[in-house]
Amino acid sequence: MRVALVPELVGKLTGLGYEVAVQPGAGVGSLSSDEEYVESGAIIEDDLSSADVVVSVQPLDIATIRLLKQGTATVSFLPVSTELGLVADLRDTGVTSFAMELVPRISRAQSMDALSSQALVAGYRCAIVAAGMLRRFFPQNMTAAGTIQPAKVVVLGAGVAGLQAIATARRLGAVVSAYDVRAAAAEEIRSMGAKAIDLELETLEGAGGYAREMTEDRAARQRDLLAPHIAAADGLITTAAVPGRQAPMLVTSAMVEQMRPGSVVVDLAAETGGNVEGSVAGEVVRIGHAQVWGGRNVPSQMPGPASRLYAQNIVNILTLMTAKEGEPLFAPDFDDEIVAGSCVTHAGEIRHAPTREALE
Ligand code: NAD
Numbered sequence: 479m480r481v482a483l484v485p486e487l488v489g490k491l492t493g494l495g496y497e498v499a500v501q502p503g504a505g506v507g508s509l510s511s512d513e514e515y516v517e518s519g520a521i522i523e524d525d526l527s528s529a530d531v532v533v534s535v536q537p538l539d540i541a542t543i544r545l546l547k548q549g550t551a552t553v554s555f556l557p558v559s560t561e562l563g564l565v566a567d568l569r570d571t572g573v574t575s576f577a578m579e580l581v582p583r584i585s586r587a588q589s590m591d592a593l594s595s596q597a598l599v600a601g602y603r604c605a606i607v608a609a610g611m612l613r614r615f616f617p618q619n620m621t622a623a624g625t626i627q628p629a630k631v632v633v634l635g636a637g638v639a640g641l642q643a644i645a646t647a648r649r650l651g652a653v654v655s656a657y658d659v660r661a662a663a664a665e666e667i668r669s670m671g672a673k674a675i676d677l678e679l680e681t682l683e684g685a686g687g688y689a690r691e692m693t694e695d696r697a698a699r700q701r702d703l704l705a706p707h708i709a710a711a712d713g714l715i716t717t718a719a720v721p722g723r724q725a726p727m728l729v730t731s732a733m734v735e736q737m738r739p740g741s742v743v744v745d746l747a748a749e750t751g752g753n754v755e756g757s758v759a760g761e762v763v764r765i766g767h768a769q770v771w772g773g774r775n776v777p778s779q780m781p782g783p784a785s786r787l788y789a790q791n792i793v794n795i796l797t798l799m800t801a802k803e804g805e806p807l808f809a810p811d812f813d814d815e816i817v818a819g820s821c822v823t824h825a826g827e828i829r830h831a832p833t834r835e836a837l838e
Pocket residue numbers: 583584585587588591593594597634635636637638639640657658659660663686687688689690692717718719720721726728
């Protein structure tokens with residue numbers, strides 16, 4: 479389990495003038511003890527009622543939100559499209575809430591980009607899971623007893639997580655090829671030492687450098703063209719996503735059934751609909767000859783580094799929201815693009831327009 483602040487970063491917040499309180503046992507899942515927080519200058523405290531700002535990984539539940547004083551701010555992941563009821567509660571209780579998913583992906587905000595920091599952890603983990611499940615070597619081995627060929631790994635989706643999965647599988651010696659619908663991805667795939675699969679289909683760039691959703695016709699053609707690449711792979715890792723939508727279904731169970739005995743499939747998107755038909759979040763299922771691993775809360779499977787990176791993102795965004803001088807200390811400037819972009823609710827209103835419209 480991840481935690482939103484690690485002991486080594488407590489000093490950054492006390493240095494800004496904050497008093498830092500940590501819930502008892504909050505760091506246990508990521509191997510940080512209450513004693514370490516205290517040694518770093520925090521106090522251990524279970525009562526949130528006097529807090530000005532509450533930082534967490536997952537959003538607070540409504541019972542906890544009702545304990546906060548009027549005007550308290552929360553900073554956490556907050557998947558607005560699936561948490562409309564919670565957003566309405568945050569509005570009605572007068573809480574100012576910020577969603578880390580909504581931090582704009584501009585260069586000034588890179589150090590606050592928790593989607594990227596957690597995707598990096600998840601992508602690495604996917605490659606390690608595939609290597610661990612595959613009952614053969616990733617690298618080529620040339621020995622006196624003969625040569626063992628390297629594993630062939632296909633990665634679908636080459637955003638932050640996919641590129642990290644490619645880099646990790648390459649470091650372990652696998653022969654990697656990858657596909658993404660964005661034109662810019664091909665060069666990024668090659669720069670990681672993998673082969674960019676060219677399906678000769680139109681690319682699908684959407685707003686903000688993200689992918690667009692496929693039409694069903696485009697999806698069917700993509701599946702047909704990818705099928706032989708997947709059938710020839712020992713390992714398949716899927717990381718494709720389209721913001722605000724269900725994960726695209728890229729691989730049917732019939733395609734997985736074409737894979738050889740002993741093959742492994744790792745579906746990072748299993749929790750958000752699945753890139754692979756039949757994958758189940760948090761479980762390993764068998765499809766044909768392949769073992770299919772469905773990702774569930776994957777960054778939390780490496781809670782130490784995931785928490786360290788997330789905590790740094792949190793400290794950076796809090797620093798942006800801290801007054802340079804005077805009172806109050808926590809004083810987000812709503813004219814700042816990062817503050818405005820990540821704000822979900824403030825002063826009894828929903829500030830995030832798509833969520834406001836969805837609730838109307
Ligand atoms: P994401 O998690 O939304 O999606 C993962 C990947 O899946 C993307 O590369 C996307 O193109 C791909 N994908 C979607 N549909 C697909 C399909 N049908 N078939 C194959 N692949 C498909 O993306 P992300 O990792 O968050 O990154 C998205 C973009 O944002 C990238 O261009 C990345 O370089 C960019 N980015 C910019 C910044 C910044 O400027 N601060 C930070 C992080 C990422």
